[in-house]
Amino acid sequence: MARVPTDIHAVVFYSIEKAIKTYRQFAQRRLVQAGSAITIDQWLVLNILVHQPGIKQGEIADEVFKDKASVARIIDLLVNAGHVERTTPEHDRRSVHLELTRSGKAQVAKLAPIVKAYRLQALQGVTAKEIKKMSATLRKLMDNCDE
Numbered sequence: 185m186a187r188v189p190t191d192i193h194a195v196v197f198y199s200i201e202k203a204i205k206t207y208r209q210f211a212q213r214r215l216v217q218a219g220s221a222i223t224i225d226q227w228l229v230l231n232i233l234v235h236q237p238g239i240k241q242g243e244i245a246d247e248v249f250k251d252k253a254s255v256a257r258i259i260d261l262l263v264n265a266g267h268v269e270r271t272t273p274e275h276d277r278r279s280v281h282l283e284l285t286r287s288g289k290a291q292v293a294k295l296a297p298i299v300k301a302y303r304l305q306a307l308q309g310v311t312a313k314e315i316k317k318m319s320a321t322l323r324k325l326m327d328n329c330d331e
Contacts, residue, residue, distance in 0.1 A: 200322075207306055208224055210302065210306065211224050211299075211302055211306075212224050214298060214299075214301075214302040215227065215295065215298065218294070218295065218298045220291070220294070220295060220298075221265075222291060222295065223258075225248065225250065225254075225258050226258055226261065226262055226267075227295060227299065228247075228248045229244055229248065229255070229258050229259065229262060229268075230262065230267060230268075230284065230288055230291060230292050230295075231292060231296075231299075232244055232247050232248070233268065233282060233283070233284050233288070234284060234289070234292050237283070238281070239282070240279075240280075241255060241256065241259065241280055241282065242255075244259075244282075259282065262288065265287075266285055266287045266288075267284065267285055267287050267288035267291055268282055268283065268284060268285065268288055269282070269283050269284075269285050270282055271283070
């Protein structure tokens, strides 16, 4: 059996982490260049609210791989910026309803093509076959870690 290198630069998890960080920095630069004050995490929340109206805050946390407290802070920022409206239904005071405002919808409409473009740029030169193989490999890693 071949010995797996232990040098941090040769370990696959280092490469995965580096790729994620590099991509997030690249994506954030593209949003800033577009004149947006929205962060990547804020974009993810706005986009989820567009595509999954009525989603609960805890479900958003699961979707964006953040803890509930982080998502609450992100939503607070979006509410303060006027992009999201938060209401508490009379029948269930523990529940919170989140809805995009006109400003939030405008942000999504403005940023969606920019997000699409930088995602395509990040995948430039990567074939569909490579994407499929990479997705399958990452799924195996996640399944191995799922308890």
